Amino acid sequence: MVSRFFKGFRLSRVVLVLCCACSGIFFPLWGEAGDLDSHTGSRLNGRPNIVLILADDLGWADPGFHGGDVRLTPMIDQLAREGMQLDQFCMTPVCATSRSALLTGRYPFRQWMDWRSEDFGKPDYLALLNIPLARLADGTPTRRIHGLNPRERTLADALHETGYTTAMIGKWHLGEWLPEHLPLARGFDHQYGHYGWGIDYNSYLIPHNAPQPFCVFDWHRDQQPVLEKGYSTDLIADEAIRLMTIHAEGREPFFHYVAFNAIHGPLEEIPRHRDVFDKRGAAIRCLDEAVGRIVHSIEHLGIAENTLVIFTNDNGGLTEEVNRPWRGTKNTTFEGGIRVPCVFRWPGVITPASVCKELMHVTDVFPTLVSIGGGSTNQALPLDGHDMSTVIFEGKKSPRTEILIEATGSVRLPSVRSGQWKLVGDALFNLEADPSEQDDVSELHPEIVIELRERILTLSAERPPLGDLSHVMDPALPFVYGQLENASVPEEIRSHVEKARRNQQQIWEAGTYPWPPPPQNGQITYEGDGR
Ligand SMILES: [Ca+2]
Numbered sequence: 001m002v003s004r005f006f007k008g009f010r011l012s013r014v015v016l017v018l019c020c021a022c023s024g025i026f027f028p029l030w031g032e033a034g035d036l037d038s039h040t041g042s043r044l045n046g047r048p049n050i051v052l053i054l055a056d057d058l059g060w061a062d063p064g065f066h067g068g069d070v071r072l073t074p075m076i077d078q079l080a081r082e083g084m085q086l087d088q089f090c091m092t093p094v095c096a097t098s099r100s101a102l103l104t105g106r107y108p109f110r111q112w113m114d115w116r117s118e119d120f121g122k123p124d125y126l127a128l129l130n131i132p133l134a135r136l137a138d139g140t141p142t143r144r145i146h147g148l149n150p151r152e153r154t155l156a157d158a159l160h161e162t163g164y165t166t167a168m169i170g171k172w173h174l175g176e177w178l179p180e181h182l183p184l185a186r187g188f189d190h191q192y193g194h195y196g197w198g199i200d201y202n203s204y205l206i207p208h209n210a211p212q213p214f215c216v217f218d219w220h221r222d223q224q225p226v227l228e229k230g231y232s233t234d235l236i237a238d239e240a241i242r243l244m245t246i247h248a249e250g251r252e253p254f255f256h257y258v259a260f261n262a263i264h265g266p267l268e269e270i271p272r273h274r275d276v277f278d279k280r281g282a283a284i285r286c287l288d289e290a291v292g293r294i295v296h297s298i299e300h301l302g303i304a305e306n307t308l309v310i311f312t313n314d315n316g317g318l319t320e321e322v323n324r325p326w327r328g329t330k331n332t333t334f335e336g337g338i339r340v341p342c343v344f345r346w347p348g349v350i351t352p353a354s355v356c357k358e359l360m361h362v363t364d365v366f367p368t369l370v371s372i373g374g375g376s377t378n379q380a381l382p383l384d385g386h387d388m389s390t391v392i393f394e395g396k397k398s399p400r401t402e403i404l405i406e407a408t409g410s411v412r413l414p415s416v417r418s419g420q421w422k423l424v425g426d427a428l429f430n431l432e433a434d435p436s437e438q439d440d441v442s443e444l445h446p447e448i449v450i451e452l453r454e455r456i457l458t459l460s461a462e463r464p465p466l467g468d469l470s471h472v473m474d475p476a477l478p479f480v481y482g483q484l485e486n487a488s489v490p491e492e493i494r495s496h497v498e499k500a501r502r503n504q505q506q507i508w509e510a511g512t513y514p515w516p517p518p519p520q521n522g523q524i525t526y527e528g529d530g531r
Helices: 002-006 039-044 074-082 095-103 118-123 123-129 156-161 233-246 280-298 363-371 388-394 446-460 492-501
Strands: 015-019 026-030 049-055 085-091 165-171 190-193 255-261 307-313 342-345 354-361 402-406 413-419 421-424 427-428
Touching: 015 363, 026 255, 049 233, 049 280, 049 363, 074 280, 074 307, 095 156, 095 363, 118 123, 118 492, 156 165, 156 363, 165 233, 190 233, 233 255, 233 280, 233 421, 280 307, 354 402, 363 388, 402 446, 413 446, 421 446
Parallel strands: 049 255, 049 307, 085 354, 165 190, 165 255
Antiparallel strands: 015 026, 085 342, 307 342, 402 413, 413 421, 421 427
16 A cells, blocks of 8 residues: 555655764754665665654653744654654553553553563552562562563564564563563564663663662663663664664665653753753753654665654653643553654655644554555454554544553553543543543533443453463572573673662662552652652
């Protein structure tokens, strides 16, 4: 279907960009590059390169194109001007859950990925499941291993099957220990970045390893630990550009999943822009520069018209203020927790500065990109996502009328969207009349409440048993994530970790933890940087 979009494609003018070797700095030079080789389109056989950029914990209102400070996001705003904004694109409320849905096209409850891997080491989370904290033979408390089920077919698997070269660059968060949970076993040819939920940007340490309150090193290239220097936002862009430069020369298209840890906490040690912006603003500005460098490299390589660039974010921001006009935050099922900025840019195919107001969900990304990539979604595990390519390319109506936002059995309120109606726990909202979810109209429409509640229960009944939780992290406090990598840790990384641990809080009183408690009745208040 997509191949006809390529007819007559010729790259006549491109933006020439000289990318400075220094991270975060580029000098755009607008000019005429003349006709580029026409083999670029034919080598792809109608299948574009796909660069899927995911930010972390950005707010709906952060980008300039959503009313944010335009000084923070000039490059992301330019992407929006050159592409299509998806105005009703919904993720899930938290990191791992969204990443699971993104890569499988299936609701996270189907793999228990509405629970994060680290939750299985947290006594306060385990208590909600009536599961005891695991202990090693010597009594040391440790984490039960939970990751994306290896039976799942990932987006990278599906694109790889059609010939795409695949790379996962940045934050993974679908399992950090066993080899079968890591990117190279999940359809990716290349891996770079971190496996867990949130690193320190300059030291690449995850600050705690529940139930252990001490840090673990988490930075890897092709699943080998690497100790580098630099700010992770810049390093992720560097690697994306490095791999893109190689893969653009290949015979097959590439799929790069570029998942920045920005702007997840901690918001500290930001290398630039602190003289103008607060920490959060500076982190966003650095993210914007990184996105800009990637996009300019695509143009510099002469592959812009054969490359679909997607920019989006994994869940809502930590405060309602950054998610305005929506109610709620990350880890809630209100619109502020799930509705995220999303831009698709594909020059010559997608109308610039366009806005699509159709309802879409993160699970739709899998079938949409597989369709664009010429692959098949004929698979054993049925998808919850819909192919949105005709919605995006031809302006058709979205086939989606419903989103199961949370099933029963997660720490968040069971919630579903059906057309204009949305049930959040027991509260009913009419999103058409009340998009900010201020007026609970459940008493006015009890029949709709019953209908939506039954729909949640029907879908939730498809949740499988939790399955085998007998694998535990051993040792309870590794130096490096990745079971195989931790078996032989380079001395410089071992000493890097030991030094950092000496500077951490050594003793925690019983019942206190270095991580936020689970949401209570659909509410959560983040303190500090939200870790
Ligand atoms: Ca997140």
